[in-house]
Amino acid sequence: MQLLLESLFNGVAIGSVLLVAALGLAIVFGLMGVINLAHGELIMLGAYTTYVVQLIFKLPALQPFYNAYVLVAIPLAFIVSGVVGILLERTVIRRLYGNPLETLLATWGVSLILQQFVRSFPLAYAAGLVLALVLGFSLPIILPDKLLQGPRARLVRAGSWLVSALAGVLLAGGLASQISRIARATSRNVDVTAPKWMRGGIELSGMTFPVPRLVIIVITILAVLGITWFLNRSVWGMRIRAVTQNRSMSDCLGISTDTVDVLTFGIGSGLAGIAGVAVSLLGSVGPNVGTSYIVGCFMVVVLGGVGNLFGTVLASFAIGVLTDLIGAGRLLSIWPSMPAPLASVVDFFATTSMAQVMVFALIVVFLQFRPAGLFPQRGRMVEA
Template sequence: MQLLLESLFNGVAIGSVLMMAALGLAIVFGLMGVINLAHGELMMLGAYTTYVVQMVFKLPAFQPIYGLYVLVAIPLAFVVSGVVGILLERTVIRRLYGSPLETLLATWGVSLILQQFVRSVPLAHAAGLILALVLGFGLPLVLPHRFFEGARARINRAITWAVSALGGVLLAGVLASQISRIARATSRNVDVTAPKWMRGGIEWMDITFPVPRLVIIVMTIVAVVGVTWFLNRSVWGMRIRAVTQNRSMSDCLGIPTDTVDVLTFGIGSGLAGVAGVAVSLLGSVGPNVGGSYIVGCFMVVVLGGVGNLLGTVLASFAIGLLTDLIGAGRLLTIWPDMPSPLAGTVTFFATTSMAQVLVFALIVVFLQFRPAGLFPQKGRMVEA
């Protein structure tokens, strides 16, 4: 019983990380049909945002509340990755809708650019640039619409971007002067140290449950519930579903489809940033941290059924459980009388990397018989 509970928890923990990483992709790929190979790099930006926030909270002025930096990093990572995703959608993706091959190649190129960006540009300068983008895109949403209408519209937009650029320069200067570690380019991995309340574990039934993984599980539950509520209960969520099912009819009914595209891609990208926060709590953060999750994310979305959040949840937890049972060798312990040929195969795959290979191979076999996944699309979404 103890071994079974431990395997179940580890499977849920692994599945939660996959779920956090795949949730944003389930929206972008599942609802919009965009194959975004830069999704892992958006996770990377969220992870680096967590690191920068941690370093800021180590300053003397913020040390009394250092333990809260993770709670601050989560919304900031969402905003940072979301803004970068919106910029990507407005400049690249919007011209490639309906062209999956071109989208795949373009986003792959963007992923390489983002990786080289974090290798070459000091984190302080990168933070300033992102702040300028956030202000540049965010101020028009906050300021009155009449400010951007009429004869002075272009001048006011120029003033807005000038103020945004000034804010970015000031932030970069402050960070570079106060925190030496983020004043220089970082081509090496950096570490995010969990606050005291996230260290150690909780003992229950002779099983130790690591607090960081429990926090990630809670983050995943909140994210899934929030996305489900947004898509099914909010006005903009219903508009997203309407555009997904029938874009031309939604346009005829007055739904701003361009705005829906921006919002959908921004939310999916922002969720990738939140996943980056979760990933940063488990290990080192580097330029390639998101690349190790991108294949698993696509597998989760395809296995669960494109555009189906319930399928994404079940698929991620199933993959996590199988990976733990095989990779940690628990399957042999649970089934000690396993036939020798099968036991030899399980022993061969009893490492994390080899277990992932076996699980992905099993998924490929499963998709041969059920190519639409666990929960295939129905109705007009299929016709579209």
């Protein structure tokens, strides 16, 4: 019984990482129909954001607040990945809606660019660039409408971008001078050290529950609840669902479909950034850290049913539990009377990598009989 409980917890922990990584993809791919192969690199940006925030909190002025750096890294990772996602949507994706093959190839190219960018560009300068982009997109929204109308509109917009660029340069210079680790480009993996309150484990009924995995589970629960509330209760969430079901009718009713596209892609990308925070707490961070999650994310979304958040949750936990049962060899311990031929097969796949292969193979077989996933999408969009 204890082995089963341990497998369930480990499976939920694995599934939580997969779920928080797949949530953003479930929105972008499920609701918008965009195959974003750069989603893994958005996860990577969130992980690197956590690393930079950790180094900033190691500075003497912020050292007393070091244990709270994760709480700061989560919203910052959301913003960084969200802004990059918005930039990607405005410059590349918006011209490729309705062309899945072209979108796939374009986002694959973007993923390679982002990987090389991290290898070749100092993180201090990257932080300055992100700050400039955030301010550049935000200032026109914050400024009064009177300043953005009339003959001075272009001058005001140019001035806002100039101020944003100056702020980015100052941040990059300050970080480069204070933190030598991010002043130069490097392709080596880096490590994120968990704060003291996230180390160790909690003993309960003879079982040890690692605190980092518990924190990731909590982050995942909050992310799922937040995105569920947003899509079902908020005004913009209802607009997103309306555009998803009938884009032309939503446009006729006065809904800004372009704004909905930007918002949807930004939120999906931001969730990938939060996934990066979770990933950084479990292992090293490198340019390829997101690549290992992209296939699993697509599997989760497709297995659960494209556009169905509940299906995404169920699929991620199912994959997590199966991966742990097979990969850790617990299935043989739980079922000691397993037939010898089946036991030899299970024993062969009793490693993490081979367990993932077996789980993905089972998913492929399942999709042959139920190609729409566990919970097929229903409604006008499907009928159309």
